[in-house]
Amino acid sequence: MGHALNNTLQDILIRWKRMQGYAALWVPGTDHAGIATQNVVERQLAKEKVTRHQLGREKFVEKVWVWKEQYGSTIVRQLRRLGASCDWSRERFTMDEGLSRAVQTAFLELHKAGLIYRGYYLVNWCPRCQTALSDEEVVHEEVKGHLWYIRYPFVLSMSKGESEGVVVATTRPETLLGDVAVAVHPEDGRYRSLEGQALLLPILKRTLKIIRDPMIDREFGSGAVKVTPAHDMNDFLLGQKYGLEAIRVILDDGRMGDQAGPYAGLDRFECRKKILLDLESQGLLVKTEDYHTSIGHCYRCKTVIEPTLSPQWFIKMQPLAKLGIEAVEKDGTRFIPDRWTKVYLDWLRNIRDWCISRQIWWGHRIPAWYCKKCYPAYVQERQSKPLSSGTAFNEKEAGIVVAAAGEAAPSQGSHAGIRCPRCGGEALVQDEDVLDTWFSSWLWPFSTLGWPEQTKDLSTFYPTSVLVTGQDIIFFWVARMVMAGKFFLRQLPFRDVYIHGIIRVEGGKKMSKSLGNIIDPLEVIDRIGADALRFSIAHMTSEGQDLYLSENKFLLGRNFANKLWNASRLIIEGSDQRPGEPLPSNPRLMTVPDRWILSRLQGITSEVTEALGAYRFNDTAKRLYQFVWHDFCDWYLEIAKLQRESPEKGIVHNTNWILHALLERTLALLHPIMPFLTEELWHLMGAGSPDATLMKAAWPEPEPAWKDPQAEQVFERLQMAITEVRNIRATFRVPPKEKVKLIVRGSSGLDLLSQHQSIILRLAVVGEMTLGASAQRPEGAIVSHLPAQDGFDAWDLIVPLTGLVDLAVERKRIQKEMEELETRARSKRSRLEDSTFRSKAPAEVVAEEEDSLRELDAELSKWKETLKQLN
RNA sequence: GGGCGCAUAGCUCAGCCGGUUAGAGCGCUACGCUCACAUCGUAGAGGUCAGAGGUUCGAGUCCUCUUGCGCCCACCA
Numbered sequence: 001m002g003h004a005l006n007n008t009l010q011d012i013l014i015r016w017k018r019m020q021g022y023a024a025l026w027v028p029g030t031d032h033a034g035i036a037t038q039n040v041v042e043r044q045l046a047k048e049k050v051t052r053h054q055l056g057r058e059k060f061v062e063k064v065w066v067w068k069e070q071y072g073s074t075i076v077r078q079l080r081r082l083g084a085s086c087d088w089s090r091e092r093f094t095m096d097e098g099l100s101r102a103v104q105t106a107f108l109e110l111h112k113a114g115l116i117y118r119g120y121y122l123v124n125w126c127p128r129c130q131t132a133l134s135d136e137e138v139v140h141e142e143v144k145g146h147l148w149y150i151r152y153p154f155v156l157s158m159s160k161g162e163s164e165g166v167v168v169a170t171t172r173p174e175t176l177l178g179d180v181a182v183a184v185h186p187e188d189g190r191y192r193s194l195e196g197q198a199l200l201l202p203i204l205k206r207t208l209k210i211i212r213d214p215m216i217d218r219e220f221g222s223g224a225v226k227v228t229p230a231h232d233m234n235d236f237l238l239g240q241k242y243g244l245e246a247i248r249v250i251l252d253d254g255r256m257g258d259q260a261g262p263y264a265g266l267d268r269f270e271c272r273k274k275i276l277l278d279l280e281s282q283g284l285l286v287k288t289e290d291y292h293t294s295i296g297h298c299y300r301c302k303t304v305i306e307p308t309l310s311p312q313w314f315i316k317m318q319p320l321a322k323l324g325i326e327a328v329e330k331d332g333t334r335f336i337p338d339r340w341t342k343v344y345l346d347w348l349r350n351i352r353d354w355c356i357s358r359q360i361w362w363g364h365r366i367p368a369w370y371c372k373k374c375y376p377a378y379v380q381e382r383q384s385k386p387l388s389s390g391t392a393f394n395e396k397e398a399g400i401v402v403a404a405a406g407e408a409a410p411s412q413g414s415h416a417g418i419r420c421p422r423c424g425g426e427a428l429v430q431d432e433d434v435l436d437t438w439f440s441s442w443l444w445p446f447s448t449l450g451w452p453e454q455t456k457d458l459s460t461f462y463p464t465s466v467l468v469t470g471q472d473i474i475f476f477w478v479a480r481m482v483m484a485g486k487f488f489l490r491q492l493p494f495r496d497v498y499i500h501g502i503i504r505v506e507g508g509k510k511m512s513k514s515l516g517n518i519i520d521p522l523e524v525i526d527r528i529g530a531d532a533l534r535f536s537i538a539h540m541t542s543e544g545q546d547l548y549l550s551e552n553k554f555l556l557g558r559n560f561a562n563k564l565w566n567a568s569r570l571i572i573e574g575s576d577q578r579p580g581e582p583l584p585s586n587p588r589l590m591t592v593p594d595r596w597i598l599s600r601l602q603g604i605t606s607e608v609t610e611a612l613g614a615y616r617f618n619d620t621a622k623r624l625y626q627f628v629w630h631d632f633c634d635w636y637l638e639i640a641k642l643q644r645e646s647p648e649k650g651i652v653h654n655t656n657w658i659l660h661a662l663l664e665r666t667l668a669l670l671h672p673i674m675p676f677l678t679e680e681l682w683h684l685m686g687a688g689s690p691d692a693t694l695m696k697a698a699w700p701e702p703e704p705a706w707k708d709p710q711a712e713q714v715f716e717r718l719q720m721a722i723t724e725v726r727n728i729r730a731t732f733r734v735p736p737k738e739k740v741k742l743i744v745r746g747s748s749g750l751d752l753l754s755q756h757q758s759i760i761l762r763l764a765v766v767g768e769m770t771l772g773a774s775a776q777r778p779e780g781a782i783v784s785h786l787p788a789q790d791g792f793d794a795w796d797l798i799v800p801l802t803g804l805v806d807l808a809v810e811r812k813r814i815q816k817e818m819e820e821l822e823t824r825a826r827s828k829r830s831r832l833e834d835s836t837f838r839s840k841a842p843a844e845v846v847a848e849e850e851d852s853l854r855e856l857d858a859e860l861s862k863w864k865e866t867l868k869q870l871n
Numbered sequence: 872g873g874g875c876g877c878a879u880a881g882c883u884c885a886g887c888c889g890g891u892u893a894g895a896g897c898g899c900u901a902c903g904c905u906c907a908c909a910u911c912g913u914a915g916a917g918g919u920c921a922g923a924g925g926u927u928c929g930a931g932u933c934c935u936c937u938u939g940c941g942c943c944c945a946c947c948a
Contacts, residue, residue, distance in 0.1 A: 122946090140944080140945070147948085168948080169948065170948060171948070172948085183948095216947095216948085217947055217948080219947090220947055220948065221947090221948065224948095225947095225948050226948075227948095228948095232946080232948075233946035234946050234947085234948070235946090235948085236946085237946075293947090293948090294945080307946085339875070339876085340875095342874080342875085343874080343875075343943075343944085346873090346874075346944080347944080350944090350945090352946090471942090471943080472943090475944095502942085504941090504942095528910095539895095539896085540883085540884075540885095540896095542884080542885065542886095543887095544876090545876080545877085545884090546876085546877090546941085546942085547884095548883070548884085549883095550882090550883070550897095552882090552883085552896085552897055552898090553883070553884095553896080553897085555896080555897070555910075556895095556896055556897080558910060559896095559908095559910045559911090560910090561910085562908065562910045562911090563907090563908065563910080563911085565907090565908080566907040566908035566910095566911090567907060567908075568907085569907055569908085570907035570908085571907085573907080574907085614887085616887085618884095618885070619885085619887090622885075622895070625895090625896090626895085633907085633908085634912085637907080641906095641907095723913095723914090726913060726914065727913095727914065727915090729902095729913085729914080730901075730902070730913065730914035730915070731914080731915090733901080733902075734902095735902080735903085736902070736903050736905075736912095736913075737903090737905075765905095820892080823892095824891090824892065828891085831928085831929080834928065834929095835928090836928045836929095837928040837929075838928080839928075840927085840928040840929090841890080841928050841929070842890085844890095845890060845891090845928090845929085846928095848890085848891065849890095849891075851891095852891055852892095
């Protein structure tokens with residue numbers, strides 16, 4: 001459903017712009033979703049009791065390709081069924097040849113610019129996927145846990161008693177095994193006496209340093225922190241600052257390593273339990289508190305992330321973030337709605353380096369080569385050194401070469417002509433890792449157009465106009481595309497970023513595969529059609545708000561599609577007139593309804609165009625809905641039926657011409673939202689040449705000549721009169737087929753009614769109409785006062801219902817009407833008596849209020865008169 | 872800890888720059904299978920715009936606070 005929303009909005013824009021005559025390009029495609037895809041295929045294999053390692057890298061990747069072909073075609077099929085008007089000949093995939101070349105080029109360019117480095121650093125590690133993750137791939141979730149207070153005894157207890165030492169508080173006792181120090185705040189009075197002391201790590205009996213750093217919060221826990229540089233970010237920073245050793249006790253698979261001593265081999269959470277038991281038995285567990293803390297989870301498998309020291313590839317983000325910030329601050333990239341600008345900027349301003357290497361097989365291999373001899377030695381040496389020696393590797397000393405995997409490479413995993421920069425040896429092996437999927441996605445706006453080649457597509461279509469996407473990938477994708485565009489092409493990838501809401505279900509939950517609360521758009525399309533789905537979606541897409549879906553929201557689109565179809569059928573089957581035929585030369589034969597509907601049409605044309613230009617999709621849909629259903633069908637079409645029966649040939653001709661013109665233009669206006677139905681109807685009505693398509697027809701322009709405020713005003717008066725009569729009929733339960741008499745009393749403007757007598761007779765089911773300034777009100781007749789407005793005097797609409805009427809009902813009706821009027825008049829009067837209102841409010845507002853009070857009073861006196869007569 | 876969004880009719884939501892009587896769809900009520908459409912037509916009922924204070928001649932709309940719900944970010948053990 002999220003895809004349906006996203007692609008519907010994109011398709012509306014692209015179809016609209018195409019009709020406006022632009023070369024509108026929409027490149028379809030998919031990314032390879034590295035970790036997610038690999039997981040799916042691994043799960044499939046698990047059913048066959050095979051692991052990817054048993055299969056081997058090459059065979060495994062082949063399997064993934066097979067799966068990708070299936071899944072990719074599913075996505076494409078969904079897009080087609082939705083009606084997405086992509087350029088299918090340009091379909092791309094992040095792992096296809098061209099995009100892979102772009103990825104390699106990007107890596108090499110960044111490396112050359114000094115923005116890519118390999119480093120030994122604390123990363124987010126998923127023990128289940130067994131790969132490093134970027135910060136964005138970690139989902140923090142509030143978890144109920146505990147805060148354990150553990151006593152670390154002094155090494156020499158000299159004069160101090162057995163129970164002395166320092167109590168530290170921790171949420172992860174198992175990391176104790178990797179502790180190398182205890183830290184306190186330098187000005188914390190409680191720990192002043194620790195000078196010259198050393199602490200003893202429980203269980204392992206290692207000697208721990210005591211360090212003093214202002215970073216420590218005295219208020220938290222006991223004010224003393226255990227320091228585990230290999231498994232905690234803050235501790236890692238302390239380690240760098242104070243030159244601590246990093247001891248990895250938790251291995252890649254989440255089990256405890258040899259360094260964990262007696263716990264080696266245990267799962268990290270098993271180890272936690274056992275350590276707590278052991279501490280307790282040794283009297284070192286001081287107390288346990290309930291504690292809510294937020295813990296990072298893998299965004300793909302929800303496993304608790306283990307911060308782990310690990311050699312990985314990183315991108316220096318500072319310089320790139322600067323480009324991203326400038327994009328909105330200086331270069332005019334625009335978020336819609338605007339509030340996302342702040343979210344985007346905040347992220348860029350606090351950005352950390354991007355870990356781009358992943359320990360999986362499905363993805364782009366990293367174009368880096370390691371000397372078989374020098375590299376392992378270098379890494380081992382680094383691991384034994386204190387952390388103060390820096391994060392990034394020295395590539396020359398480490399025996400690392402970053403180079404294109406040239407065509408000359410004789411076989412997988414080796415590289416001809418490249419030597420180790422340290423020892424000069426030729427035994428180099430390619431990095432086993434692949435790149436983060438987003439490292440290819442962030443190139444999408446230009447990689448899909450042929451970059452790094454200077455193609456015609458690239459110069460024609462880059463930069464693009466608009467990106468339509470969800471808020472959930474502003475960091476993952478949007479911000480990175482902006483940076484990449486600016487860095488690699490010196491030009492921003494798009495101007496507008498339209499951020500639509502997220503599809504949710506009741507309770508505000510995200511609709512997602514893993515929650516199993518999906519509404520399948522294909523199933524909806526099966527039932528009600530793609531156009532109905534698309535119209536419903538557009539109708540509920542208010543600027544950037546999340547969308548809560550339920551079944552009956554689709555009813556709107558379904559019913560509307562049905563309405564459009566039936567109205568079109570009436571028009572098309574009612575005459576074989578073609579819209580191309582000109583209007584008769586005698587414009588005097590244009591009726592008020594004719595002029596009214598054409599005026600409305602030209603109004604709606606500019607309104608819809610404006611709404612689309614402002615990304616107001618719901619506004620677009622609502623205006624079209626209102627126009628088609630109510631103006632067009634309820635009123636004009638009903639009147640057109642009468643006009644088609646006119647003895648005046650010119651009127652019949654005009655009516656048919658207008659109906660066709662209306663329909664043709666309405667179909668065009670609706671086409672971006674409802675492409676299938678409108679295309680079909682457009683052909684059925686014979687618009688355009690037989691081989692033409694509405695998809696490429698011109699977008700309707702407002703016809704200034706059709707603008708006719710006077711006709712709109714007059715017609716609205718007619719509508720009011722008809723509605724008023726219907727109202728009386730309904731109130732007094734006049735059977736629908738029963739024709740009533742209508743008497744209209746008024747001093748002027750009544751010719752409007754006589755001219756449109758047949759319309760009134762039909763639409764209000766009136767048998768006989770009498771007009772006049774002094775028309776008499778028969779005994780027992782119902783009266784309704786139509787107030788003066790828009791250049792019309794007040795009228796009395798009189799419907800004689802002698803013998804049919806319950807006078808009590810009529811009295812009640814009048815009293816209710818009068819009460820409302822009185823309330824309004826009272827508030828206006830008090831307002832007008834307020835001198836500040838008169839002096840401060842704009843003159844036109846005051847005048848309006850005065851006019852409207854006068855009218856109210858006039859109406860009231862009329863009703864009073866009526867009531868008197870009735871009594 | 873920081874930030875954002877939402878609270879308007881029974882339900883789901885519109886309401887752009889503050890200005891006559893706050894709108895829609897669904898649901899509901901009454902009547903109607905009138906020759907495009909019962910996925911329909913005509914008419915109607917239904918709202919102290921979350922609460923408090925403020926700015927203003929005037930507040931659903933702007934400001935402050937409060938309450939409730941939802942979301943995002945976060946290297947407080």
